[in-house]
Amino acid sequence: xxxxxxxxxxxxxxxxxxxxxxxxxxxxxxxxxxxxxxxxxxxxxxxxxxxxxxxxxxxxxxxxxxxxxxxxxxxxxxxxxxxxxxxxxxxxxxxxxxxxxxxxxxxxxxxxxxxxxxxxxxxxxxxxxxxxxxxxxxxxxxxxxxxxxxxxxxxxxxxxxxxxxxxxxxxxxxxxxxxxxxxxxxxxxxxxxxxxxxxxxxxxxxxxxxxxxxxxxxxxxxxxxxxxxxxxxxxxxxxxxxxxxxxxxxxxxxxxxxxxxxxxxx
Amino acid sequence: xxxxxxxxxxxxxxxxxxxxxxxxxxxxxxxxxxxxxxxxxxxxxxxxxxxxxxxxxxxxxxxxxxxxxxxxxxxxxxxxxxxxxxxxxxxxxxxxxxxxxxxxxxxxxxxxxxxxxxxxxxxxxxxxxxxxxxxxxxxxxxxxxxxxxxxxxxxxxxxxxxxxxxxxxxxxxxxxxxxxxxxxxxxxxxxxxxxxxxxxxxxxxxxxxxxxxxxxxxxxxxxxxxxxxxxxxxxxxxxxxxxxxxxxxxxxxxxxxxxxxxxxxxxxx
Numbered sequence: 001x002x003x004x005x006x007x008x009x010x011x012x013x014x015x016x017x018x019x020x021x022x023x024x025x026x027x028x029x030x031x032x033x034x035x036x037x038x039x040x041x042x043x044x045x046x047x048x049x050x051x052x053x054x055x056x057x058x059x060x061x062x063x064x065x066x067x068x069x070x071x072x073x074x075x076x077x078x079x080x081x082x083x084x085x086x087x088x089x090x091x092x093x094x095x096x097x098x099x100x101x102x103x104x105x106x107x108x109x110x111x112x113x114x115x116x117x118x119x120x121x122x123x124x125x126x127x128x129x130x131x132x133x134x135x136x137x138x139x140x141x142x143x144x145x146x147x148x149x150x151x152x153x154x155x156x157x158x159x160x161x162x163x164x165x166x167x168x169x170x171x172x173x174x175x176x177x178x179x180x181x182x183x184x185x186x187x188x189x190x191x192x193x194x195x196x197x198x199x200x201x202x203x204x205x206x207x208x209x210x211x212x213x214x215x216x217x218x219x220x221x222x223x224x225x226x227x228x229x230x231x232x233x234x235x236x237x238x239x240x241x242x243x244x245x246x247x248x249x250x251x252x253x254x255x256x257x258x259x260x261x262x263x264x265x266x
Numbered sequence: 267x268x269x270x271x272x273x274x275x276x277x278x279x280x281x282x283x284x285x286x287x288x289x290x291x292x293x294x295x296x297x298x299x300x301x302x303x304x305x306x307x308x309x310x311x312x313x314x315x316x317x318x319x320x321x322x323x324x325x326x327x328x329x330x331x332x333x334x335x336x337x338x339x340x341x342x343x344x345x346x347x348x349x350x351x352x353x354x355x356x357x358x359x360x361x362x363x364x365x366x367x368x369x370x371x372x373x374x375x376x377x378x379x380x381x382x383x384x385x386x387x388x389x390x391x392x393x394x395x396x397x398x399x400x401x402x403x404x405x406x407x408x409x410x411x412x413x414x415x416x417x418x419x420x421x422x423x424x425x426x427x428x429x430x431x432x433x434x435x436x437x438x439x440x441x442x443x444x445x446x447x448x449x450x451x452x453x454x455x456x457x458x459x460x461x462x463x464x465x466x467x468x469x470x471x472x473x474x475x476x477x478x479x480x481x482x483x484x485x486x487x488x489x490x491x492x493x494x495x496x497x498x499x500x501x502x503x504x505x506x507x508x509x510x511x512x513x514x515x516x517x518x519x520x521x522x523x524x525x526x527x528x529x530x531x532x533x534x535x
């Protein structure tokens with residue numbers, strides 16, 4: 001049986017103690033493209049410092065779910081909170097970082113240096129206009145954090161896929177966010193660069209306490225590091241709080257289905 | 267020396283230099299946002315405004331400005347409706363603007379010659395009023411770019427990421443559209459409707475051939491535009507040529523030369 005298909009299951013409600021800081025809260029969120037519901041009554045809470053990996057088949061609405069979390073898509077029904085604030089009145093954008101699925105497909109002839117691209121993530125409204133030095137420091141810090149300070153003056157179009165991904169990571173981190181949202185960030189990157197990228201994420205999560213929510217197909221690399229796995233299927237998301245407690249057959253089934261699915265797609 | 271002894275040439279150089287800087291600076295964003303054809307469509311729409319001004323007896327620049335701004339907003343609106351076929355919006359606005367211009371020209375047959383100067387530019391016919399308007403608008407555009415260049419860069423590079431860094435993308439885009447309209451309306455006076463796009467597109471195109479940063483892209487584009495306008499005006503004065511056409515031909519020659527040199531250098535190394 002395909003894991004990510006089947007009839008609509010009862011929504012899972014997660015009770016989180018009020019003391020822990022919430023990064024994301026979805027309550028009864030539903031979303032439809034035209035009249036086709038891809039998410040129904042989703043409840044999800046991500047607390048500060050978590051590393052959540054979202055997995056699921058192609059077309060299981062993982063990206064849609066993430067875009068709802070950061071406010072790029074408005075749900076048909078339900079409530080979305082980001083960092084404890086209703087998404088509709090959320091303004092603390094510098095506290096979240098996001099790398100979209102298409103980040104790798106930039107126009108390679110765009111005449112911008114790595115430093116210029118990273119600086120574009122540093123936005124503090126009108127006040128930012130007079131913060132040239134603070135911006136410069138933030139850019140330098142972000143480049144050092146991801147380990148590419150020597151690339152600052154290079155054109156982004158000339159970099160390898162792995163290097164470019166670090167540039168986007170630096171841009172997402174330049175405002176020192178509390179939560180990082182990554183949508184399949186390692187697509188098209190060679191395995192060693194991928195492993196390095198995940199090590200970096202793990203380090204940021206452990207040492208800086210950065211909350212990480214990542215959509216990924218790199219099961220081994222991501223699942224080994226994530227504290228929570230969210231399986232997006234049946235128009236909902238099922239959270240497994242502890243990897244060792246996850247039913248191994250179930251996990252194998254998800255992995256097997258995933259690998260099978262990608263073979264079909266290719 | 268002899269060139270600047272004429273007041274009309276002083277005005278021409280002043281208007282030309284300001285327009286060159288504006289067109290090139292705006293052009294960098296326009297080209298990188300893949301909106302090169304937008305300038306062309308807007309320039310055609312401006313002709314209807316110029317014709318309306320002449321027909322109804324008000325300063326043609328204001329007519330051009332109103333029509334171009336309207337056309338620009340219309341393009342944004344139609345783009346929203348036909349996201350996948352944005353060219354549809356451009357074709358509609360371009361042909362609609364030209365059609366309106368032709369009808370108004372046929373209504374007021376007397377101003378054909380004057381209108382000709384808007385089609386191909388008439389830098390040497392720039393009036394003191396034109397210079398004042400161009401300078402004022404130039405200050406507005408340069409100030410706006412100075413204040414908004416970070417936002418514009420972020421949006422041009424990655425609109426989604428720009429939105430998530432807190433930039434009011436929609437408001438900035440609308441403002442940018444209006445700035446584009448203003449630049450086109452100004453440039454129409456200098457190089458004419460048919461050549462506006464060239465002045466906005468060729469200098470950034472040259473700059474994209476070898477700029478090593480976004481900042482350098484700006485500086486090079488402005489340098490190319492200034493070189494074209496100044497040498498173009500000078501040559502057109504000496505050989506009694508049409509200034510608009512001469513300016514654009516020089517810009518085009520620079521582009522061709524840069525591409526050839528770049529190709530030669532690449533094959534040589």
